[in-house]
Amino acid sequence: MKVAILAFGSRGDTQPCVALGRGVRARGHDVTVVAAPRYAPLMDGLALAPLSVDPVAVLDSDEGQAWLRSGPLGFVSGFRRVVEPLAEKLVVEVDAAARDADLVLAPALGGMGAHLSERYGMPYLLMHFQPSHPTAAFPNPLVPARTLGGWGNRVSYAVIERLSSLVLGRMVDRLRRSVFGLGPARRGREAPVLCAVSPLVVPRPRDWPARVHLTGYWRLPPGPLPDEITAFVEEGPRPVFVGFGSMRPPEGLATRVLQALRLAGVRAVVQGLDVERSANVLQVEEVDHGALFPLVSAVVHHGGAGTTATGLTAGVPNIVCPFFADQHFWGARVAALGAGPAPLPVRRLTAEALAARVLRAVPNPRLAARLRVEDGVRQAVDLLQLSG
Known part of the structure; x- marks a missing residue:
């Protein structure tokens, strides 16, 4: 086929x-x-x-x-x-x-x-x-x-x-x-739907018709990290990850993020922001989140569906700073699941507010353990009912 x-x-x-x-x-x-x-x-x-x-x-x-x-x-x-x-x-x-x-x-x-x-x-x-x-x-x-x-x-x-x-x-x-x-x-006709979201994160609504399937996340196995990132992670306390995906950061955001990291007293891997490298900050571009997130102490991100899924599966606190659209939805779900603090919309992000969330954030390890054994790809492929 x-x-x-x-x-x-x-x-x-x-x-x-x-x-x-x-x-x-x-x-x-x-x-x-x-x-x-x-x-x-x-x-x-x-x-x-x-x-x-x-x-x-x-x-x-x-x-x-x-x-x-x-x-x-x-x-x-x-x-x-x-x-x-x-x-x-x-x-x-x-x-x-x-x-x-x-x-x-x-x-x-x-x-x-x-x-x-x-x-x-x-x-x-x-x-x-x-x-x-x-x-x-x-x-x-x-x-x-x-x-x-x-x-x-x-x-x-x-x-x-x-x-x-x-x-x-x-x-x-x-x-x-x-x-x-x-x-x-x-x-x-109404086509069948495969929704690549875990029912552990969004319980399946009772009023959905049978043709709508909540399969669990569709994940690729993590790949290798660059040596530079591995060395940075291993040379001190676990860093925080900060990255906002393909969102264009508003003016001054990089400065506020660096101030927050200093206030919280944490090291960080920062993706996509124009920040100066230092002993405590490693600036990177594209990186495999599935490989990196289990190695950090918390993830600060925009609340994209994929990034949220990876953060929850890694079992570290998620600090969601939504920009727009469905990112507010995912920030609210993270908080409801006890996997991170209340979302901090990027338009209200201050150094003090972000530092406080980094210091207070706690994970949901039980949820992460269940997500890691969930096989959304297998569930989705089974539902396709493919014949050879």
Whole structure:
């Protein structure tokens, strides 16, 4: 069987897709991952269909960062402004990569799985990296509220979907016509959903239908750390990790972080911030979180879904400093699980507040031990019901 996995985002979105792809390949199937070429080193035998547009470069641009900071309504409208000029090229590339697949695994945004299935007839499943199916248990993770009440929680999903349809519908229909030769999109059958989140972290809502599966995290085995990082970790007390993923730090954040580290009296590995190296601070760029996090005393991060999962699994305190979107959701979950303090939104981050959280943060080792034995990839592949 030929399986196409569509991985359109940054490393945090692509790495789980690769982990799932490896699990599918281990069952004897051919797997193609459609992703940016910068992630080729992750493939390890999987076929890569490279996209000509680099999502990291798009998100790192001034326009991309403004889009990401713009809240739910601005996020949807900004998607059209930032992505639409690139969309036709991307859709043509995805079509070429997936048209011969026997099964497509796709994210919900853009509806590519549905378009491919309608055009070529293959089945598809949706991949969610945050719990995005409507429920009364909590609001849509893009909405920065812990609860809106049962009715309000469910309505929040409908509002986000309606806004998406209003803003993106014309573009989607144009691309369906020009690339696939299809008419306007209509609501069809509801596809099965594989949600790559642990039920230990987000309990499965009782009102989800049977076709929505909370599988557990899709993780790659940790790789080796550079000698420089290993030596730094081993030469003194366990350091703190500080990194905010692909988020562009606001002015002065690096200075406030360094002040917080001095106030707390801790060593640190700092990723992605422009800080000066010293005896107590090692500045790094890309690093394997799965390998590093078990070796540190705490992790300070933005609350991305993948980073949160890795931090919780490592069994060290998570100090979440959300910027926007679902990061507030994950910060609230960390606090609710007793795996870290209340989130500290980056717009309110001061040296004193961050230092206090570093000193007070405690882990949840029992949760970490259970997460480490959970096999989300196996669960997801079992649910695919693949035949040879």
